[in-house]
Amino acid sequence: MxxxxxxxxxxxxxxxxxxxxxxxxxxxxxGHEVRESDLYAMRWNPVVDAADFGHDPARRLVVGAASERAxxxxxxxxxxxxxxxxxxxxxxxxxxxxxxxxxxxxxLKGWFDRVLVQGFAFGLTGERGQVRRYGDGGxxxxxxxxxxxxxxxxxxxxxxxxxxxxxxVLFPLLHGTxxxxxxxxxxxxxxxxxxxxxxxxxxxxxxxxRERLRDLPTTPAIGYRHEHGGDYGTDLVLAPHLAxxxxxxxxxxxxxGGPPTSPSR
Amino acid sequence: MxxxxxxxxxxxxxxxxxxxxxxxxxxxxxGHEVRESDLYAMRWNPVVDAADFGHDPARRLVVGAASERAxxxxxxxxxxxxxxxxxxxxxxxxxxxxxxxxxxxxxLKGWFDRVLVQGFAFGLTGERGQVRRYGDGGxxxxxxxxxxxxxxxxxxxxxxxxxxxxxxVLFPLLHGTxxxxxxxxxxxxxxxxxxxxxxxxxxxxxxxxRERLRDLPTTPAIGYRHEHGGDYGTDLVLAPHLAxxxxxxxxxxxxxGGPPTSPSR
Numbered sequence: 131m132x133x134x135x136x137x138x139x140x141x142x143x144x145x146x147x148x149x150x151x152x153x154x155x156x157x158x159x160x161g162h163e164v165r166e167s168d169l170y171a172m173r174w175n176p177v178v179d180a181a182d183f184g185h186d187p188a189r190r191l192v193v194g195a196a197s198e199r200a201x202x203x204x205x206x207x208x209x210x211x212x213x214x215x216x217x218x219x220x221x222x223x224x225x226x227x228x229x230x231x232x233x234x235x236x237x238l239k240g241w242f243d244r245v246l247v248q249g250f251a252f253g254l255t256g257e258r259g260q261v262r263r264y265g266d267g268g269x270x271x272x273x274x275x276x277x278x279x280x281x282x283x284x285x286x287x288x289x290x291x292x293x294x295x296x297x298x299v300l301f302p303l304l305h306g307t308x309x310x311x312x313x314x315x316x317x318x319x320x321x322x323x324x325x326x327x328x329x330x331x332x333x334x335x336x337x338x339x340r341e342r343l344r345d346l347p348t349t350p351a352i353g354y355r356h357e358h359g360g361d362y363g364t365d366l367v368l369a370p371h372l373a374x375x376x377x378x379x380x381x382x383x384x385x386x387g388g389p390p391t392s393p394s395r
Numbered sequence: 396m397x398x399x400x401x402x403x404x405x406x407x408x409x410x411x412x413x414x415x416x417x418x419x420x421x422x423x424x425x426g427h428e429v430r431e432s433d434l435y436a437m438r439w440n441p442v443v444d445a446a447d448f449g450h451d452p453a454r455r456l457v458v459g460a461a462s463e464r465a466x467x468x469x470x471x472x473x474x475x476x477x478x479x480x481x482x483x484x485x486x487x488x489x490x491x492x493x494x495x496x497x498x499x500x501x502x503l504k505g506w507f508d509r510v511l512v513q514g515f516a517f518g519l520t521g522e523r524g525q526v527r528r529y530g531d532g533g534x535x536x537x538x539x540x541x542x543x544x545x546x547x548x549x550x551x552x553x554x555x556x557x558x559x560x561x562x563x564v565l566f567p568l569l570h571g572t573x574x575x576x577x578x579x580x581x582x583x584x585x586x587x588x589x590x591x592x593x594x595x596x597x598x599x600x601x602x603x604x605r606e607r608l609r610d611l612p613t614t615p616a617i618g619y620r621h622e623h624g625g626d627y628g629t630d631l632v633l634a635p636h637l638a639x640x641x642x643x644x645x646x647x648x649x650x651x652g653g654p655p656t657s658p659s660r
Contacts, residue, residue, distance in 0.1 A: 140444045141456040176441060176501035179405050191406040193493075194546070194590060228458075231507050232571030233498060236441035240501025264557060281459070286631035289642040292529060292622055293631070294566055298644050301559055302567075306497030325459060357557055366551035366558070377554040378643030379563050 131162040131347060134220035138169045138227040138238035145327050145335075146228060146279055152336045153224065153277075156343050165216050169237045175209065176240020182207050198248040206247065213245045222346065223274040223313065225303070228324065229282075232299050242307055251311040256358075263310055264357035270312030275346055276300065277339070279324035287320060296320055297352070298379050305354055305382065314351035353385035360391035396427040396612060399485035403434045403492040403503035410592050410600070411493060411544055417601045418489065418542075421608050430481050434502045440474065441505020447472050463513035471512065478510045487611065488539040488578065490568070493589065494547075497564050507572055516576040521623075528575055529622035535577030540611055541565060542604070544589035552585060561585055562617070563644050570619055570647065579616035618650035625656035 135154060139146035150168075157164050167174075180191050183200035184207075200206045206214070217223075227238050234242075246252065251268040255261060262270070278300075280287060287296040296318060297304065304315045319342050321327075321335055342349075355361045361372055373381040373388045381387035400419060404411035415433070422429050432439075445456050448465035449472075465471045471479070482488075492503050499507075511517065516533040520526060527535070543565070545552060552561040561583060562569065569580045584607050586592075586600055607614075620626045626637055638646040638653045646652035 140458065143455040144457075170442075170444070176505070177435075178495075178500065179435070190408040192409075193405065230443075231504070231511070231575075232567035233504060235443065236501040236505025236508050239496070239498060239504045240441070242496050243501050246496070283631065288632065290633040290638075290646055291631050292620075292627050292633070292647065293571060294644050294647065295642065298563065299567055299571065302497035302564055306558060306564065310496075355557075362557050366548065366556050367553065368555040368557070373555075377560065378645060379559050380643060381555055382557065382559065 131157070131222040132220050133157055133162055133164045133222045133224060134167065134216050135164060135224045136167045136169065136226065136238070136241065138235045138241075140170045142171075145321070145324055145332070146226065148329075148332055148336065149277065149279075149321070149339055150226060153226075153339055153343060156340045160344060165219065167213060167216060167241070169241060174237055174241060176237045176243065178240070178243050182210060182244060194248050194253075198253060201247050201249045210244050210247070213241065214250055217245065217269065221272055223272060223308075224277060225274060226277040227279075229278045229280040232293065234303065242303075246307070246311060260358050262312070264305075265309060265312060265314075265354065266356070266358070267310065267312035269308075272313045273346075273351065274308050274313045274315045275342065275349075276304065276315065276318040277321070278318060279321040281325040282322060284320065284322040287322065301379050304352065305379075309352075309354045315354075316346065316349040316351055353383050355382050355384055355387075355390055396422070396487045397485050398422055398427055398429045398487045398489060399432065399481050400429060400489045401432045401434065401491065401503070401506065403500045403506075405435045407436075410586070410589055410597070411491065413594075413597055413601065414542065414544075414586070414604055415491060418491075418604055418608060421605045425609060430484065432478060432481065432506070434506060439502055439506060441502045441508065443505070443508050447475060447509060459513050459518075463518060466512050466514045475509050475512070478506065479515055482510065482534065486537055488537060488573075489542060490539060491542040492544075494543045494545040497558065499568065507568075511572070511576060525623050527577070529570075530574060530577060530579075530619065531621070531623070532575065532577035534573075537578045538611075538616065539573050539578045539580045540607065540614075541569065541580065541583040542586070543583060544586040544592075546590040547587060549585065549587040552587065566644050569617065570644075574617075574619045580619075581611065581614040581616055618648050620647050620649055620652075620655055 137150050180187050183196040184205045185191055185196050227234050282293050285291050286293045289295045308315045384390050402415045445452050448461040449470045450456055450461045492499050547558050550556050551558045554560045573580045649655050
């Protein structure tokens with residue numbers, strides 16, 4: 131694999147730092163190639179603004195159009211272009227972060243906001259004139275593993291846990307960002323009760339991480355539906371015969387919400 | 396009402412800018428008091444780091460503990476303290492943003508990351524020794540309206556739409572952040588197909604906004620369950636007799652997942 135490892139944590143001497151170190155070491159030991167985006171170490175700027183696109187601030191900024199134009203003309207700011215080069219190189223992404231307010235730390239959210247611009251990651255048109263999206267897109271063919279540490283207990287992030295099921299809570303990232311741009315995502319690795327973690331507990335967690343990384347090339351991805359597989363109508367609503375009468379985010383998964391209408395590609 | 400209006404958009408000459416201007420004008424006209432956090436205009440820093448807490452960078456940073464200590468000792472950085480003062484003043488929050496990657500722009504995510512620190516918004520203990528959370532907390536008694544513009548069509552963000560139902564997609568904000576800290580949230584206001592919006596279409600959208608703001612004091616909140624109302628076990632899992640056999644984020648709502656076990660407060 132060619133792995134891009136993206137980490138968002140302010141403290142290298144943390145559990146997250148230990149996980150990253152172990153992860154990179156394990157991948158290299160297994161013979162994989164690794165590149166890294168340690169966002170805090172890079173002092174990554176997460177805020178989309180006109181300067182990203184060389185946009186004249188006197189004119190109204192329309193983010194989608196300005197970013198697409200700047201990408202097409204090679205005028206995106208250097209820090210964005212450098213991350214896009216890493217993404218283009220990688221076949222596998224590892225996205226690691228502490229779960230803050232049930233989502234990504236801002237520095238990481240802003241990596242996606244700034245790097246996945248229109249014309250690069252999405253907004254591309256396929257051979258049949260369709261918009262390439264959900265299972266297809268600028269990042270098609272890549273795979274991703276999300277690793278997150280949480281203060282919460284595992285049961286609280288389970289299917290009926292008070293915080294919501296982790297895969298539902300992460301739906302905007304797993305489905306709305308990664309799958310949207312064509313990336314197949316394997317089930318996330320949760321490290322719960324992270325605040326109560328002591329170095330004495332690290333070996334068990336690090337062993338689980340090593341196992342997930344070793345198995346990553348063959349781990350089945352979450353079965354999100356393809357947009358153009360026949361499961362959705364032109365209104366983008368799931369066909370009534372699929373997961374009939376049900377709603378909730380699971381209906382968009384063939385492994386929980388029923389099989390697809392037809393082979394998806 | 397005393398309203399804190401939080402906006403995250405880089406372009407004041409946008410649909411979002413028009414919505415904000417109209418919203419503030421309407422609220423004042425109705426006799427409400429208004430304060431504003433225009434995050435782009437403020438050049439808000441969204442990245443949590445040691446400097447927020449006056450933390451010695453030579454020592455390991457544990458974000459939760461360091462932020463709680465700094466808050467208790469009045470040592471949080473000035474920009475965070477100023478936002479906390481606005482929050483303490485307000486009884487109502489309006490949180491307005493364009494939906495980027497099915498979530499908040501990084502600059503807004505980092506407002507929550509930095510401002511809602513332990514000991515201020517959460518991590519407080521109630522009279523019975525319980526952790527005040529989900530329907531209770533440092534922001535208890537306040538109400539919030541989330542306003543979001545999206546490139547997507549309305550049907551795609553509906554109950555069986557390909558993007559996921561908007562209230563599920565926003566669950567980390569509505570439930571995991573606002574309700575978690577005690578804020579009651581009314582159904583969000585979605586402005587769909589925002590990329591196709593022209594100034595000619597503004598009047599209809601602005602009228603809808605005015606109506607939502609006029610009705611806000613009496614709009615029923617989403618019926619999220621209280622953590623300590625008897626609906627959850629000590630493992631934080633929903634009791635089996637509630638929404639039996641079901642999962643998905645709706646089970647945490649008394650208006651969709653069945654009534655609560657007992658009066659929640």
